[in-house]
Amino acid sequence: VERRRGGRGGSSSSSSSSSSSGWDYEEVVAESLRWDDTTMRYDDAEAWNCAVRTLLSRAASGRAEIMGRVRAVCVSGTSASCLLVDRRTLDVTRGARMYNYDVMSSSAGEDDPSPSAAWRAMDLIDRHVPPGQTARAATGSLAKLLLWNEQRPLDSYEDGTCREVLCHQSDYVSASLMREGLPIREGDDPTVAITSDWHNCLKLGYDVRVRAFPPWLRDVLGVGGAGLSRPASALPTRVVSPGSPIGTISPAVASACGMPTGTIVVGGTTDSNAAFFAAAGADPEYGTAVTSLGSTLAIKMLSRTFVEDANRGVYSHRFPRFGGRSLGGVGGHEEEDEVEAWLIGGASNVGCAILRLEGFTDEELARLSAEIDPASDSPLLYYPLTKRGERFPVADGAKEPVLSPKPACRKEYLHAILQGISDVERDGFRVLGELGASPNVPRVVLSCGGGARNDVWTSIRERRLMEIRDDDEKEKEGGRQRGRSVEVRRATNTEASYGAALLAAASFAHEGYP
Ligand code: ADP
Known part of the structure; x- marks a missing residue:
């Protein structure tokens, strides 16, 4: 997606968006959506990277100049799909558990020789996670993390720092875009940052109101709970606003996909939030809503206020505000919000x-x-x-x-x-x-x-x-x-990938953008 000024282009897929950033409209300049390799498993993290590379090269097929214009990339992934990786090498240590993986029904599955691990994991949640938290769900990323640890304690360094760290699907793909091909040497800092975002971390227990992992998360993961001596090190190192710059693509990825070496990777989002961005734009007015009328009905709306009712599955995602207003800064330092916005539904x-x-x-x-x-x-x-x-x-x-x-x-x-x-x-x-x-x-x-x-x-x-x-x-x-x-x-646009691209484009409005 490219942002343009001036008269609107004729493309049916172009979308108007509010112009607080001075841009008039965004236009799809290349698109690559279909994935037809049926031999790949949808829960295989290597296959995700392979798919991303293939789709990127298809998007640019015969139009190398388009990839040369890319300035920022944003990845969206299914919510609560996660895996564990080695924090130094990014090697997958525990294969992905997808959004619909239910810890309790996993106990009958072949990947868990001891059904009691699931019970122990859910018992930890019961004892330590306050009522009403989305992180209590048996399909949430916290439950998946606890189950891994119950099945085999997370591998740690001598100082107790976890070698295995939780990554969401989009965190992993973003990290791979930034790190793949970089040599990891003996003696490198073992505490390499894994970056995640407000949206992906909601189901992990991240407190989007104060923008920090809550104290109870330390209890559930720590010595009195799951037994980790440095519990925070099992979690993504920094959690940024979706759309805020987190790094640049690796030289290997740049040359493989024909993208400029300085191409920025921005904080990702979940696929359903990305679909909201696609339909509503990256900077919609309060009261803009998106209703999804698929097999089931889902509603989302941009609100000035935070609302929550765990009983009815109502929760609020912190909405990134662009135009320099509330994007988190590089390095995980968040700026004070001037305007709060919540994506509720x-x-x-x-x-x-x-x-x-x-x-x-x-x-x-x-x-x-x-x-x-x-x-x-x-x-x-x-x-x-x-x-x-x-x-x-x-x-x-x-x-x-x-x-x-x-x-x-x-x-x-x-x-x-x-x-x-x-x-x-x-x-x-x-x-x-x-x-x-x-x-x-x-x-x-x-x-x-x-x-x-x-x-x-x-x-x-x-x-x-x-x-x-x-x-x-x-x-x-x-x-x-x-x-x-x-x-x-x-809605004119409904593809999650379009919404993610809008986030990448919108981040240019951020004053501190490199
Ligand atoms: P999914 O959630 O499975 O992706 P889709 O967004 O593809 O669902 O929508 C498929 C649904 O849309 C089907 O249940 C179908 O009955 C319904 N549908 C298709 N055409 C119409 C129509 N003209 N009016 C109302 N519903 C429709």
């Missing part, structure tokens, strides 16, 4: 999966939807789960799907399902508002995923979202609620 079990389950083909969806009048309400009040159990906007493991009475007419049935999902989306935003989101209602909702294609549904959703009372408007109108509108539209 939640995910429901409701979603488009029900449409497939009920036999609606994409063709039928398009045809029947066109016949629905979005201004009319369906009398049927559904809660279109595919199976029992909801997590957000209500946490209720016993919640049953409601898909009856079922009308004979397919169009009416579809109308009721689309309306039911729209109600869940509205309730989701309403809950975020009740938890303290500011603004308490979304101003713009950008949609992505299969359901975003459906314009009739978009109108239904827009009407539903207008039902939420807007505190800001109420205040402005002296207590009277004025009619207001929520703009709902399809």
Whole structure:
């Protein structure tokens, strides 16, 4: 992605973004997305590096001058996908455990000869991690780290510094871009920094409000817990703002991919946050929201305030503010924020999966939807789960799907399902508002995923979202609620890689940029 000034380019994939940094728009100049090597394992860290190299060389195929213009690279990875590496050589010492790896169900897996290790790991979490922390999850990176240590204690140097250190997927790929090919000599400083970012570290327990690992993390990893004598050394050495410069690519990578030797690597992010950046831009207004209408429904919104409800899976990511406003500095020294921004959200079990389950083909969806009048309400009040159990906007493991009475007419049935999902989306935003989101209602909702294609549904959703009372408007109108509108539209860009590239580009606005 390249940032441009002046008139907009004609490319359909270009995206407007707010121009606090003086740039007018970003444009995709080269793209390489498809990965078709089926022999590679998705949890093989070497395969990630190989894939990155291959995709980079494909992006530039026959257009060497494009790679020569690259100035910064940003890597996004799936959240809570992590591995252990040797801090000196970056060699993988424990293979990756991916985002969906569940420590508790791993106990039956062949990679763990002693199921009790998982129990011991989760017991440590139970005893030391305060209630409500996302790090308590059995799929979180802390649980994965503790399980590794229970299976075989982390290897340490004589002074107790861990030789094995936790790296997230994107930390690892970034580190490889920076270090690969550099000779590691005997006598080198064994405490080489592993850099991570606010987004990837959230599920590890990182306190995004104070921007530090919390004291309880020392308890769970330390002598009274997992038994590490220098617990902090098992964690990434520095945690920076996504998008802030962390180093430059190694000479080997530069020459292999045709990128300039000074190319900057910036702090990474998670794939779902990168998808938010892709849809909303790197510097959106407060109240900008992204709804993902894929198999399940997920909502995210940029808020002035931090909100949290672990019970319902609601948490806040610290949002990097650009234009020199709140990017963390190089070397892990964070600047004081002038403006705080939080990317808040939640995910429901409701979603488009029900449409497939009920036999609606994409063709039928398009045809029947066109016949629905979005201004009319369906009398049927559904809660279109595919199976029992909801997590957000209500946490209720016993919640049953409601898909009856079922009308004979397919169009009416579809109308009721689309309306039911729209109600869940509205309730989701309403809950975020009740938890303290500011603004308490979304101003713009950008949609992505299969359901975003459906314009009739978009109108239904827009009407539903207008039902939420807007505190800001109420205040402005002296207590009277004025009619207001929520703009709902399809996101132009949805690829996580595009969002990551935007972060790399946006970081140029940072004053201290080299
Ligand atoms: P996933 O989460 O699996 O990646 P996608 O974002 O690819 O999902 O979206 C696929 C879903 O979109 C399917 O469940 C499909 O029923 C739904 N879908 C496709 N076309 C439409 C449409 N016109 N209206 C509503 N839903 C649609």
